[in-house]
Amino acid sequence: MLKIYNTLSKKIEDFIPINKSHIKIYVCGPTVYDKIHIGNARPLVVFDTFVRLLRYKYPKVTYVRNITDVDDKINDRLISEKITLKDLTDKTINDFQKDCTSLNNLYPDYEPRATQHISEMIEMIENLILNEFAYLSKGHVLFNIKKFPEYGNLSNRTLDEMISGSRVEIADYKINPGDFVLWKPSEQNIPGWESPWGRGRPGWHIECSAMSKKYLGVEFDIHGGGADLIFPHHENEIAQSRCANNSDSLANYWMHNGYVNINNVKMSKSLKNFVSISELLNRFKGETIRYFLLQSHYRAPLNFSDNSLLEANTSLSSLYRSIENLSINGDPDKEILTNLEDDLNTPKVFSRLHFLSEQANKGSVEAAQLLKNSSSILGFLEKTSDDWFKRSFINENNLSNDKITINQILGLIEKRANAKIKKDFELADKIRKSLDDQGIVLEDNAEGTDWRYK
Ligand SMILES: [Zn+2]
Known part of the structure; x- marks a missing residue:
């Protein structure tokens, strides 16, 4: 039985699918204004591994991960770099997909772009206005959070806490300070679309509500993302989707991964303490980065340093030594599966991997084979040992001690x-x-x- 920690109930729960012959999962994807850093990469790798497990267990899985290609951070870049929306987002999406491939992430079934779903968003907003969940004020359309009594249930915050948090923007056109934007006007020099409320652009939250509905329907099984999305993004998605769709649920299970820290401070673009994946790929293999990201439990914080990647590389190399040049032949190791099913308990998976590796080194062919058979569900250890050691490091020189960290x-x-x-x-x-x-x-x-x- 698959068990998941559900942010909605704050408990580990048995996973009961809506339809066990078809599992549906939505994960919030990147906002494409810049290259991704290792903090952004964590949900990509965590949910890729989780989807691999779902695919192993269930006959059909639909995995949707969106691309946010309309956003104020993108607009700032357009102005500062004097380029078009298409040029910036095409390039960033291209870099993003290269990074995903390097990290051994499989493609989602759908990767919808927000700008290609503006009409679905407008339709949803019209419905919210018609049913008086949303209102028009100074060219903006806002969601009235007082109309949804369950608002705050996911993040477990009271209205006061939300308002005192810096993430709620105070504006004179709001009825309640916590009301959030569904649509806002665009000046001529930034991207905009015609709408019943004039030329403008959608708020970030409505993008995911419209795209998840289109590809997964009104209610689906699992919604995932980084812990920083719980509030306000996911709280707002739930409010507007449930009100627009008149439904009892958006997703039944909400999963969130912890932050990646650097020197014990959360890595973020705004703090400028980030390390991009493309920079790391100059010195480390994507598979090593993936291995590092899965070593800790996905809900725990993960501390990044150059040393932690060097250690991950050594540890992964020791596993490669044990599998030599075996090919997959049979099912993954049962204990590894059981640990993955236990809310993706990767630390236990890793101890099992190293236990099997020790057995293999003592001559157990069976242990080596189980190790190899587990590789496709983990997304690492998929090469042959020869291939791994042939290209052990892209740049060996960076291993020397005099290199700056x-x-x-x-x-x-x-x-x-x-x-x-x-x-x-x-x-x-x-x-x-x-x-x-x-x-x-x-x-x-x-x-x-x-x-x-x-
Ligand atoms: Zn989202």
Whole structure:
């Protein structure tokens, strides 16, 4: 029996599908204005593994992961980089898909783009206005959260807590401070679509409600995403979908993965403490990154460092040594399956993998075979041992100890920023030069300092 921690009930529950011959799952995908970082990659890998398990257990699974290609962060980029929406999003989506492939993620069954579903969103908003769940105010259409008594149930927050949190935007055109935007007007220089309320663009939340309904129907089994989406994004999705569809549920199970931290602070683009997947792929294999992301339980925070990836690589290499050049022949290991079915308990899966590896090294052909047979459900260990060691590292030089780590780079950037505040420009320049000598380029901008490899 598959067990899932359901954010909605805050409990581990037995998974009871709506229709056990066809499982339906929706996961929120990227907002495509920039390359993804390792924090963004975690839900991609976690839910890919979960969907692999579902596919093993059930005859049919439909997995939808959307692409948000209309958003204010995207609009900011269009203006600052002077490019068209299509050029920016096509390029970012292309980079995103390359990263997904490197991480051994299988394609979702549908990967809908928000801009191709504007009419579905307009239809849903019209319905919400007609039934008085939403109202028009100063060119905006807003959802009135007081019309949905269960609002706050997913995130377990009271209205006051939501308002005092910084994520609720206070605006004079709202009836309640927590009301959220379904549609907003677009000035001429940013993307917009004709609507009954003038030229404008959808709010982020309505995008997922419209796309999940189109591809999975009014009620489906599982909705997933990062823990940072619980509020307000998923809370709002539930409110508007259930009111528009007049339904008792949007998804029966809500799954959320924990954050990836760097130096124990959540990695995020706004904090500028992120490491992009494409940067990491210069030094590590995608499979190593995937292995690292699955080592911890998906709901626990995960601390990232260069060292943690080096350790993951060593650990994965030791498994590869045990499977030699076997091919899949038979079912995955039962204990691995049981642990995956237990709310994706990957730490236990990893201990079992290493136990099997030890047995294999002592001469157990059966253990080696079970290890190999479990590879397709995990999405790693799928190569032959020869292939893995042939291309063990893309750049072997980066393994040497004199190579600077990401933590050290971030530390020096901070030191340089402090030096500048104290007007010690000599020290600031010295730090920049020393990083430059080690192949790290700093780029100062209005929000701070970015860095990249030369
Ligand atoms: Zn979403």
